[in-house]
Amino acid sequence: MNRASRQPLRLVVREAERILTGAGVGSPRVDAEELAAYVLGVRRSRLPMVPLVDSPVIESLRRLVTERARRVPLQHLTGRATMGGVEVAVGPGVFVPRPETELLLEWGLALLRGFTAPLVVDLCTGSGALALAVAHARPDAEVHAVEVDPVALSWARRNVDARADAGETAVRLHSGNVGDPTLLAQLDGTAHLVLCNPPYVPANAEVAPEVARHDPPAAVFAGPDGLTVIPEVVRTGTRLLREGGGIAIEHDDSHGEAVPALLTARRVLTAVTEHADLAGRPRFATALRRMLESAGLPRSGIDR
Numbered sequence: 001m002n003r004a005s006r007q008p009l010r011l012v013v014r015e016a017e018r019i020l021t022g023a024g025v026g027s028p029r030v031d032a033e034e035l036a037a038y039v040l041g042v043r044r045s046r047l048p049m050v051p052l053v054d055s056p057v058i059e060s061l062r063r064l065v066t067e068r069a070r071r072v073p074l075q076h077l078t079g080r081a082t083m084g085g086v087e088v089a090v091g092p093g094v095f096v097p098r099p100e101t102e103l104l105l106e107w108g109l110a111l112l113r114g115f116t117a118p119l120v121v122d123l124c125t126g127s128g129a130l131a132l133a134v135a136h137a138r139p140d141a142e143v144h145a146v147e148v149d150p151v152a153l154s155w156a157r158r159n160v161d162a163r164a165d166a167g168e169t170a171v172r173l174h175s176g177n178v179g180d181p182t183l184l185a186q187l188d189g190t191a192h193l194v195l196c197n198p199p200y201v202p203a204n205a206e207v208a209p210e211v212a213r214h215d216p217p218a219a220v221f222a223g224p225d226g227l228t229v230i231p232e233v234v235r236t237g238t239r240l241l242r243e244g245g246g247i248a249i250e251h252d253d254s255h256g257e258a259v260p261a262l263l264t265a266r267r268v269l270t271a272v273t274e275h276a277d278l279a280g281r282p283r284f285a286t287a288l289r290r291m292l293e294s295a296g297l298p299r300s301g302i303d304r
């Protein structure tokens with residue numbers, strides 16, 4: 001390689017950042033560095049160890065930066081996203097897991113500390129990210145994941161198989177609709193934890209170009225108020241929970257009252273709590289399934 005064709009990585013990244021800033025990308029520096037790390041095959045934290053880069057690297061990075069400037073999601077370019085430290089493959093046809101969903105995961109993992117060999121259900125699993133993160137953090141868990149869309153399900157299958165090949169307990173994938181009253185009926189009353197990041201964006205909401213052009217619409221939007229799927233999640237999740245088990249549902253920041261109200265309306269749920277994201281916006285709601293005997297309630301009609 002001709003040494004004259006080498007350039008300081010620092011300058012190449014700065015130029016990428018400038019282009020991404022001009023394109024309106026929300027985190028231009030991070031994205032420029034992530035793309036550089038991807039091309040170099042190193043972690044982003046290792047970039048300072050790479051002072052100079054050759055022209056093939058510069059060319060590859062330029063091509064990716066051009067795509068990112070056209071608002072192709074970073075994760076579609078690198079082909080990967082992470083949840084709970086677990087890397088999943090993502091691309092066209094599947095929702096890209098978001099950092100804010102880590103909060104939902106943390107709540108769920110904290111709840112699971114009170115149980116051994118817990119049973120966990122991830123409704124609306126997409127790439128399988130949440131389910132795989134739970135399986136990774138809790139190898140003693142039996143984790144089930146449900147997805148209605150066949151393309152998303154095929155991404156989840158690929159990710160589940162990859163983790164199983166790496167020696168982790170396989171997540172059990174189910175093709176199904178959360179609105180189906182018979183969904184996972186064999187697990188009724190057995191789940192210690194139900195997690196769900198469903199579609200919840202109101203249909204007319206303005207979204208970033210990455211979302212509008214690249215996330216599957218059925219993974220993002222849920223009717224005029226964003227609430228067509230969540231009531232089904234509440235119904236199915238409540239049915240699946242065992243006494244003392246918990247449910248956590250991510251929602252739109254306009255749902256800070258509506259989703260807790262849906263949970264409160266189920267008499268068998270208690271401790272309904274609304275949680276904010278790191279920006280202080282309402283982001284997910286949680287509840288626990290009552291211990292009926294201690295509450296003095298009859299055992300009949302326990303799915304109410």
Ligand SMILES: C[S@@+](CC[C@H](N)C(=O)[O-])C[C@H]1O[C@@H](n2cnc3c(N)ncnc32)[C@H](O)[C@@H]1O
Pocket residue numbers: 095096097098101123124125126127128129130146147148149152176177178179196197198199200218219220229
């Ligand atoms: C917002 S994405 C979340 C994916 C994943 N849980 C995550 O956090 O990355 C919602 C997912 O729910 C799926 N979905 C939408 N409606 C559904 C339904 N009625 N039953 C099951 N899955 C559904 C979509 O296909 C999509 O994959």
